[in-house]
Amino acid sequence: MSDILSPVVRHSVVLRGLPRLSANIKNFTRRGSYLRDPKPKRQVTQRLNDTRLKTKDLTEKVKSSLTNLTPHENIYNIPNFLTVTRLIASPIVGYLIVQGDLKWALGLFFYAGVTDLIDGWMARKYKLQTVVGSVIDPMADKLLMTVMTISLAAKGLMPAYLATLILGRDITLALAAIYYRYASLPAPKTLTRYWDFSLPSAQVHPTTVSKYNTFLQLLLIGALLAVPVVSAEPWYGQLLDGVGGTQESIQKGLEGFQWLVAGTTAWSGLSYAVLKDAVTIMGTDEALKQKQGRRGRRIIGIMFGGTVLVAVWLALTREEEHKSTTSEPVEEKKG
16 A cells, blocks of 8 residues: 555655746846846946946056156247258258369358358357257267268368368267267157157267367368469469468468367367266266266267377378378479
8 A cells, every 4th residue: 555655655755846836936036137137238238338448548647647747848949940941951062162162162051050050159148058959069060060061072172081080980979979868868768759859868068179160161262262263263373472372371371270279179079988078968866877977978989089180191192192192293303
């Protein structure tokens, strides 16, 4: 009897448990309904959007702070404009010299000299000095000097040893300036920021001898241009006769002047390799600034020292050639 009833009992137990199992399934389904509810998803999305907006606002604030920390200057002023015109005039002067049109070259050279005085005076009087002005003003002078030196040497109006000294000094200082600019530029060091001269990094202070040297170089170039121009005029010979001078005395005076300029050029170039205050590197890391300064002065010393040696060799070779040419007629007369 028990064997017969046992399956029934078992089935009745199972059947009695079905309502409870069904209720549990319903409760589980009801608990898992959040998986199909879009409200939590919208809340997460809203939080992400809020975080994104806060991050964007924070990024803008950081950019604004960095902009305020990095100083910018107003570089658009009359002195800088005049300096740019000198930069443009330099290749034109060189072309005129090579073509033999020395009158126009002399006139344009005179314009460059006058504007150089005017822009410096205006910058000091009206407080328009800028870091970019301190860079492009000597750059304009050196470009004019470089172009005219090459042109005059090509036409035989300037000796090779002097042209080597002038060009070697300017090239050396230009390469040193490139190093100083890159080494002292605040991070990030990008090509765009490198050529953005409204971001000051290093400032060059011309030494005292360099100021005199620049004046003497420009005066010599003016003389080398003016002498051929005025010597072609009919009144030039009468002027020499009136003062008791000769063309030979004028040439000897120019040669002496060339030696003087050679000495000041060598002195000027070496002064940048010795004087620590010739270049001011901006920044807060004093140890790094001193290291960059020593490295820059070492670059100048090595490069310009080699230039001086080459110039001395050219000068000695020129003197030997001059002595040999002057001694040949004397030997022929003795024979």
